Amino acid sequence: MLKLGVSYYGNRIPWRVREDLEAIREAGCTYVVHTFSEEDLEFYQPAMIEIVEITHALGMEVWLDPWGVGQAFGGETYSSLVAKDMALRQVNSLGASLPIACPNQPAFRDYLLKWIQAAQRLKADCLFWDEPHFMIYPEPEGDSYPKLWACRCPACQERFRQKAGSPLPERMTPEARAFKEDSLVECIRFLCDATKAAGLKASVCLLPVEHSSTVNDWAKVAAIESLEILGTDPYWRPHQSDVAPFVGRFARRIHELAARFGKEPQLWILNFRIPKGEEARIREAIEAGYKEGIRNFAAWSYYGAAYTSLRAEDPAAVWNTLVGAYKEMARR
Numbered sequence: 001m002l003k004l005g006v007s008y009y010g011n012r013i014p015w016r017v018r019e020d021l022e023a024i025r026e027a028g029c030t031y032v033v034h035t036f037s038e039e040d041l042e043f044y045q046p047a048m049i050e051i052v053e054i055t056h057a058l059g060m061e062v063w064l065d066p067w068g069v070g071q072a073f074g075g076e077t078y079s080s081l082v083a084k085d086m087a088l089r090q091v092n093s094l095g096a097s098l099p100i101a102c103p104n105q106p107a108f109r110d111y112l113l114k115w116i117q118a119a120q121r122l123k124a125d126c127l128f129w130d131e132p133h134f135m136i137y138p139e140p141e142g143d144s145y146p147k148l149w150a151c152r153c154p155a156c157q158e159r160f161r162q163k164a165g166s167p168l169p170e171r172m173t174p175e176a177r178a179f180k181e182d183s184l185v186e187c188i189r190f191l192c193d194a195t196k197a198a199g200l201k202a203s204v205c206l207l208p209v210e211h212s213s214t215v216n217d218w219a220k221v222a223a224i225e226s227l228e229i230l231g232t233d234p235y236w237r238p239h240q241s242d243v244a245p246f247v248g249r250f251a252r253r254i255h256e257l258a259a260r261f262g263k264e265p266q267l268w269i270l271n272f273r274i275p276k277g278e279e280a281r282i283r284e285a286i287e288a289g290y291k292e293g294i295r296n297f298a299a300w301s302y303y304g305a306a307y308t309s310l311r312a313e314d315p316a317a318v319w320n321t322l323v324g325a326y327k328e329m330a331r332r
């Protein structure tokens with residue numbers, strides 16, 4: 001079965017959101033990925049309750065995304081969590097405290113459990129664990145052991161000592177790099193288990209980049225039992241000019257892994273910061289994924305992210321291209 005989605009953020013006035021959700025439904029979408037930020041949790045829950053209700057009433061599934069929560073997931077929005085509780089923060093290899101929460105910090109895990117409980121109360125169907133990562137410093141290709149890295153917070157140091165029997169080194173080593181990846185995988189497992197325990201579906205989106213601050217061995221995540229949907233977001237701008245081969249390569253990778261571990265593969269399609277005239281590439285990307293067997297697509301974000309700093313140059317053309325490609329797939 002074809003599953004089509006789009007992410008939605010920005011507007012928090014339910015009767016205005018309804019118009020957009022109706023357009024999303026009209027486009028053939030079967031689900032909406034609503035961002036659910038720290039600010040939404042603290043301030044906009046009454047609106048979120050209605051937004052979720054409207055989405056359901058239109059016959060679509062609701063996914064919630066911890067957008068920018070602790071800055072440890074994908075998302076441009078701010079985190080007040082890392083300002084209010086300095087103990088949650090990652091610490092870099094020079095000892096500096098960073099404005100991003102550490103996945104190994106028990107208090108951050110506690111916050112995420114509260115977020116899951118709130119998502120459950122809102123009656124979400126699926127939780128979207130998007131791009132979990134440590135602090136991402138620029139890392140030239142081939143520089144596997146950069147001098148500047150995170151995290152060396154007390155929780156990471158204690159955890160490493162327990163596992164390795166030696167102190168967490170200041171200069172990155174193969175052991176420290178593996179520790180970081182295993183920490184992310186362990187945190188994802190913790191989140192997926194908690195999601196499943198709350199009666200919701202768990203999905204993950206893995207960054208399609210080789211970096212010491214992301215998960216590089218995707219099989220470790222695919223193997224998580226409580227995970228249902230395994231996705232990636234091979235966005236071709238600003239670095240990739242060959243859209244179909246680039247997207248196709250990651251679609252194949254996610255499809256193969258999903259098949260091996262009995263998960264559903266999901267592919268994210270770039271729908272932001274697209275220059276005018278390049279909209280046809282959206283169709284190329286979707287086609288490349290479809291050819292590799294992907295049947296669950298989502299686009300970031302609704303209407304070319306027209307209401308954000310990620311705005312496409314011609315948001316209407318981006319949206320119309322996406323809708324055309326979605327409708328064409330649905331007819332096959």
Ligand SMILES: [Zn+2]
Nearest residue numbers: 102151153156
């Ligand atoms: Zn840490």
